Amino acid sequence: MDKSKVDYSVYLVTDSTPAILGTKDLVRVVEAAVRGGVSIVQYRDKHSDRQTAVQTARKLLEVTRRFGVPLLVNDRVDVAVEVGCEGVHIGQDDMAYEEARKLLGPDKIIGVTASSVDEALAACKAGADYLGLGTVYATPTKKDTKSIIGPSGIRSILQALSSAGHASIPTVCIGGINARNATAVLLESSAAPQKSLDGIAVVSALVAADDPAAAARDLLAKVVTGRVPDVLRAVAEATPLSHNMTNLVVQNFAANVALAVGASPIMANYAEEAADLAKLGGALVINMGTVTPDGLKNHIQAIQAYNAAGGPVVLDPVGAGATSIRRSAVQTLLSSGKFTIIKGNEREIHTISNTSSAIVQRGVDSSSTLSIPQRAALAKSVSRSTGGGAVVVLTGKTDIVSDGVRTLRIDNGHEYLGRVTGTGCTLGTTLSAMVAAFRGKKSPLVAAVAGLVMFEIAAERAGVRDDVRGPGTFVPAFLDELSALREETVRGDVKWLAGAKVEAVEVEEE
Numbered sequence: 001m002d003k004s005k006v007d008y009s010v011y012l013v014t015d016s017t018p019a020i021l022g023t024k025d026l027v028r029v030v031e032a033a034v035r036g037g038v039s040i041v042q043y044r045d046k047h048s049d050r051q052t053a054v055q056t057a058r059k060l061l062e063v064t065r066r067f068g069v070p071l072l073v074n075d076r077v078d079v080a081v082e083v084g085c086e087g088v089h090i091g092q093d094d095m096a097y098e099e100a101r102k103l104l105g106p107d108k109i110i111g112v113t114a115s116s117v118d119e120a121l122a123a124c125k126a127g128a129d130y131l132g133l134g135t136v137y138a139t140p141t142k143k144d145t146k147s148i149i150g151p152s153g154i155r156s157i158l159q160a161l162s163s164a165g166h167a168s169i170p171t172v173c174i175g176g177i178n179a180r181n182a183t184a185v186l187l188e189s190s191a192a193p194q195k196s197l198d199g200i201a202v203v204s205a206l207v208a209a210d211d212p213a214a215a216a217r218d219l220l221a222k223v224v225t226g227r228v229p230d231v232l233r234a235v236a237e238a239t240p241l242s243h244n245m246t247n248l249v250v251q252n253f254a255a256n257v258a259l260a261v262g263a264s265p266i267m268a269n270y271a272e273e274a275a276d277l278a279k280l281g282g283a284l285v286i287n288m289g290t291v292t293p294d295g296l297k298n299h300i301q302a303i304q305a306y307n308a309a310g311g312p313v314v315l316d317p318v319g320a321g322a323t324s325i326r327r328s329a330v331q332t333l334l335s336s337g338k339f340t341i342i343k344g345n346e347r348e349i350h351t352i353s354n355t356s357s358a359i360v361q362r363g364v365d366s367s368s369t370l371s372i373p374q375r376a377a378l379a380k381s382v383s384r385s386t387g388g389g390a391v392v393v394l395t396g397k398t399d400i401v402s403d404g405v406r407t408l409r410i411d412n413g414h415e416y417l418g419r420v421t422g423t424g425c426t427l428g429t430t431l432s433a434m435v436a437a438f439r440g441k442k443s444p445l446v447a448a449v450a451g452l453v454m455f456e457i458a459a460e461r462a463g464v465r466d467d468v469r470g471p472g473t474f475v476p477a478f479l480d481e482l483s484a485l486r487e488e489t490v491r492g493d494v495k496w497l498a499g500a501k502v503e504a505v506e507v508e509e510e
Contacts, residue, residue: 241282247289
């Protein structure tokens with residue numbers, strides 16, 4: 001497993017004691033939690049004999065490997081070595097980092113607990129792959145807690161890490177975290193834009209839950225929501241380039257939206273510029289609103305330039321199912337390179353799925369015929385079908401976002417968005433800004449949700465303003481509200497986020 005691609009969003013730490021696990025089977029609990037959205041598992045068992053620990057770790061590894069989730073062993077490095085799992089987590093009183101690294105080798109993950117600035121800096125200097133920070137709040141699952149540091153203590157450590165040049169080290173916090181406080185902890189701990197938490201670690205919130213899968217989905221939604229301000233602040237800090245190869249109808253609108261969210265737009269359809277632009281740290285938007293043979297060639301060349309530079313690419317297959325020309329064009333683009341985000345309405349996403357032959361689209365028609373579970377399954381399926389694991393954003397009254405593993409719904413927005421030309425196209429521009437600025441966090445799913453939440457809540461706020469009487473007055477108000485949300489977030493006012501309607505969706509395995 002590539003250590004640089006590990007997702008720390010929802011980190012499960014197991015507990016096998018009767019007080020927390022009860023009479024449930026630990027392996028089944030972990031499997032349900034992973035199915036619900038847990039992204040990394042730590043097997044913690046300080047009391048079982050070695051043989052029992054090895055047997056349990058092997059059973060857990062079989063589950064986590066099936067779902068592509070890393071398994072770490074707490075403290076017991078010998079157990080981790082024997083079962084061949086992805087790594088270990090060690091505390092301040094456990095084996096020294098240097099000794100653990102000798103036993104495990106360079107490719108395994110080693111996480112280190114830190115409850116102070118000095119401990120965190122020392123762990124980074126030693127070479128820790130990630131840090132577990134805390135304890136945040138008092139908890140009955142850990143009796144040897146040195147200190148309760150709260151969100152303010154987490155924030156102090158994050159600030160120190162940033163100042164010392166360790167902003168890229170992933171961090172999670174642990175101690176009394178649950179669905180009720182997860183979002184607040186993330187918001188209060190953030191030292192953004194320089195450094196924020198990459199996730200939360202929980203024990204009883206999942207192990208003791210009656211339905212671990214549902215509890216994991218709830219936590220996932222809370223974590224993603226809590227990271228939205230980090231993305232918006234990253235955009236404001238970086239002012240990333242949004243390179244739009246888009247249709248003529250929306251160029252001006254898209255450029256203004258890019259400026260409102262904090263990006264730097266360029267409308268450049270000539271692919272010879274792409275190689276140079278791709279080096280500037282931004283993202284590319286390919287919008288199929290205007291399809292021509294020359295345009296298609298330019299798109300392919302630009303996609304390949306951004307792929308070569310490691311830059312994000314957003315595909316907006318506008319009207320993909322309307323004509324045979326467009327259906328052919330989208331398949332050509334999909335086979336020409338990798339995409340970070342694919343955004344479209346239900347019919348457009350259907351067109352690029354394996355069931356596209358039965359779908360006929362009328363223009364850029366955005367009508368929906370599928371239920372929410374069906375739309376979620378479609379988005380997940382299309383994401384999995386893309387070799388590069390693109391995040392799929394399926395737009396509509398309810399927006400669906402899936403990275404092929406985790407699937408969320410966003411229920412914000414306003415009807416005026418559907419009565420103005422180009423709002424869907426400008427959402428692509430917004431997403432490009434988010435994914436470009438947040439690329440170092442390696443979480444395009446979080447970036448996509450952040451862009452959607454900002455876009456849809458700005459529309460809600462604009463739609464109820466006294467000066468808005470219809471679609472014509474909505475557009476300037478919408479631009480104002482996008483800009484206002486950016487400014488509020490930068491200065492630390494994130495009360496608006498309370499209106500975000502984000503939920504994780506259960507999608508049956510194929």
